[in-house]
Amino acid sequence: MFSAGTETSSTTIDWTMAELMRNPRVMAKVQAEVREAFKGKTTVEESDVQALKYLKLVIKETFRLHPPIALLPRACRDECTVNGYTNPLKSKVLINIWGMGRDPEYWQQPETFQPERFENSSIDFLGNNLEYIPFGAGKRICPGMNFGVANVELPLAQLLYHFDWKMAEGMSPDDIDMTEVEGLVFSRKNDLFLVPTVYNYNPSN
Numbered sequence: 001m002f003s004a005g006t007e008t009s010s011t012t013i014d015w016t017m018a019e020l021m022r023n024p025r026v027m028a029k030v031q032a033e034v035r036e037a038f039k040g041k042t043t044v045e046e047s048d049v050q051a052l053k054y055l056k057l058v059i060k061e062t063f064r065l066h067p068p069i070a071l072l073p074r075a076c077r078d079e080c081t082v083n084g085y086t087n088p089l090k091s092k093v094l095i096n097i098w099g100m101g102r103d104p105e106y107w108q109q110p111e112t113f114q115p116e117r118f119e120n121s122s123i124d125f126l127g128n129n130l131e132y133i134p135f136g137a138g139k140r141i142c143p144g145m146n147f148g149v150a151n152v153e154l155p156l157a158q159l160l161y162h163f164d165w166k167m168a169e170g171m172s173p174d175d176i177d178m179t180e181v182e183g184l185v186f187s188r189k190n191d192l193f194l195v196p197t198v199y200n201y202n203p204s205n
């Protein structure tokens, strides 16, 4: 519970911030949504987050490109043949969630970060759309899904509401290294260093 439920959420926040820094258009749009929704509030509550439609799309897009659990183990219940290869009964297979999220057969411009692709789309992460399964699928689907999503939405809403974000002196968003490292989860190889500036809500704006 603790290992499955902590690093998955924190690494998703890390990836989202990295993608937002690399995509200033998306950063501006999501930050405008959060600041409009919470105008004048001193704290962001969990119940407030439901109104943040674009933030939800941003998180969905992060899960597509950076699923924290990238390779899902399963065992074959029956012998089956895939692409001419026979998998014997009980053989262990790894389902490549990361690769499926970037498959050009299913996604237009798969390498670009475009949250709008999920707008007016019925694709969700409940395990119904097998090209997009960041929480797995079937009877072993992640039981902590709702908790996990809330654990990403609320901290991100707070980070985006209370702070403006800049790269460290002398660095540009192009310098952000997006290399992954495989551990318990697929996280960023190098830490993300950003400079926050407190955003002061001005009621006359």
Ligand code: HEM
Pocket (backbone or CB within 6 Å): 001, 002, 004, 005, 006, 008, 009, 012, 067, 068, 069, 072, 133, 134, 135, 136, 137, 138, 139, 140, 141, 142, 143, 144, 145, 147, 148, 149, 151, 152
């Ligand atoms: C961003 C958040 C999270 C992601 C992306 C995620 C993803 C996943 C994935 C892909 C699986 C494998 C599902 C399968 O085999 O079909 C899984 C299993 C699991 N997750 Fe999560 N998870 C997240 C958060 C959480 C949280 C918050 C908890 C609990 C507090 C949790 C508890 C578990 C447990 C106990 C399993 C094993 C279920 C089983 O094997 O029957 N997860 N998760």
